Amino acid sequence: MTSDPRIGAISLPDTRARRVVEQLLEGSGVALNGLAPWDMQILHPDLFSRLLHQGTLGLGEAYMEGWWDCERIDEMIHRMLRHGLGERAHTPTERMLYRLQNGLFNLQSKARAYIVGEAHYDLGNDLFERMLDPTLCYSCGYWRQADTLHQAQVAKLDLAARKLNLAPGMKVLDIGCGWGSFAEHAARHYGVEVTGITISKEQAELARRRCQDLPVTIHLQDYRELEGQYDRIVSIGMFEHVGHRNYRTYFDTVARLLVPDGLFLLHTIGSNNSEISADPWIHKYIFPNGVLPSAMHISRASESYLLMEDWQNFGADYDRTLMAWLTNFTARWPEIADRYNETTRRMFRYYLSACAGAFRARDLQLWQIVFSMGREGRYDAAR
Template identity: 45%
Template sequence: MKGIYSIAQESQHDSQYLMGKAFLEQADIQIEGSRPWDIKICHPGFFKCIMQQGLLGLGESYMDGWWECERLDIFVYKFLSGQLDEALPTHLHDILKFFSAKLLSIRSDESNFKRGHNDYEIGGDIFAVMLDSYMQYSCGCWRQASCLNEAQTAKLDMMCEKLQLTPGMRVLDIGCGWGGTAEYMARHYDVYVEGITDSTEQQKIAQARCEGLNVTIMLGDFRDPFDDQFDRIIALGTLQNIGLKSYQTFFEWVANCLRPDGLFLLQSIGSGQLVNHIGPWINKYIFPGGCLPSGEQIIHSTQLYLHIEDWINLGEDYDKTFMAWEKRVNTAWPELRHHYSPKFKRMLDYYLCSCAGFLRARKLNMWEVVFSRNDAKKI
């Protein structure tokens, strides 16, 4: 195999190479440069691939080892800040229109990440090393934190304070994951928590985690009949899984489950544009059928049922969270690499670093919104 430098030398007079070189330099990205965000071309078909296939080609060519970059997160940030995304045949900003990526559905071979000839879903080993002790697969709060555990604990405290939790309250956790949020609220705020998940594996883990606490973990989702009402409701990263057509149904269901004086906290990745689909790379490898809300869509879908009490953007915090996840995965990879292919690892790096880059360039936001019922007395 020819080295990176040899391929670049042979491509100097190729029109696609020269055009691609000039294209990237508009965003202060060099080919064969020495800076961490500069890229190295390892395959002569790289530029043709991205010009023909857009963002899908960009992601797949990285997975195939056609180009290298020491700091993918900075590369994506530079690319977007230079507005190069608007020049691709399929806009690059679609790459990360996602945010609660369901890695449990990812496979591990060249086509759909199967390992060998057997289906291989990601096990809990990656999540166990990537996430914090409370298994929070959502944004941390880094204002006074120096590590991931501190950031996620600060996020949980901030969320509980916004919800004004007091002992004895009934809390509904929609999409409760591995039960870390439910455990934290029950243990530190003495509330009763009911968690809902659509994963039998997560239900078992959450039940074991919350054993002995005033917590119930149920299997189901918001489409199931539900007659109870709660003092507080939370949904962390749930909205991206629902789909635009179900937004109003979801928020109406939340309002019906919320007591008249209750509060609902929503945390969701959001886009500044109206988006009802997800980019082809993310759709193929990370999040099939994903959809990101815009602020306008959230407001339109909630105005009949809920009143906005507070809305903040935690995009900078989520950028840092993704980079912390990437660092933890790479630190632990020597122990994990025997279970996953090199191509899978490149896919995981691309996902985590690209998300950070999009948040840093403010192409995506991380919103935390607190609602009350629109027929309730405002706080």
């Protein structure tokens, strides 16, 4: 990564497209070819027309292709979103195509469940091992009393375990277990027996190796195929892949698998509104078929099956988590650069930075929600 992205910036052509982009940015604090670290440095003369025609998809793709640069993309996105450019950055065609696609197809059907695993999570364990902390948690850390990424991730795992009131001998189901982070923590520190499922072959293989000395079983499996009964169920960073057409099926499955006095913890990114949409760049390059739930989506889909006991929002912590991942990714990229390409590096840099900016602007949230089957007595959530 160049130390000064302004190097190589071109003089700006006086075109209608450029003037429209400048008008959109006016008041945001983001300038074109400016001196601030969050200013866009223009490296291709056709960038402006591309942005107006392709919206956020064009913004991300143009960065991957080297059409523009920015030292602090996170701050650029933060300022743009606080200025209200989030909604205006999506073109009408882009919105129409996504709604049409969602209306005609179940993008998160059982047959399509493994697409995101193959496209993103199977990209390479060597990359994720360098970007993440030793727990291999690929979800928001809990920074309330943490100073490092590792401390924040251990705190998040333990917070979930304490909210579930884990006790030795319990049978626990981990839906979307990733690389086995929670399964290992819960089995090792709370003496529980864990069954974890993931739709990523790479995650499943590494999770099995990590947990081989523990009472942990890992399956390559879709949640709709699950059977059995569990004292506790946890799902951390997986619900974003379920999709609005399947929310009721998801909660029906959890209720069917949970014992009468059991508890279920859902840890998910959340949207501020209930419009069914997805950022087209994230949809295409990072999490295919992903969609973020709103509070209404979750409450409506779950109310026939489960009783909501607790709801905690620590979305602001995701900003710090993503920036820590970006620091790790940048520092350790040279170790794996020969196995990937420059486009992949720019893709991850843009993804981590843009998402950090979105959480910083409070455009996205992170929720931990605890449900029961309607157990008797008072439930006191850990914090």
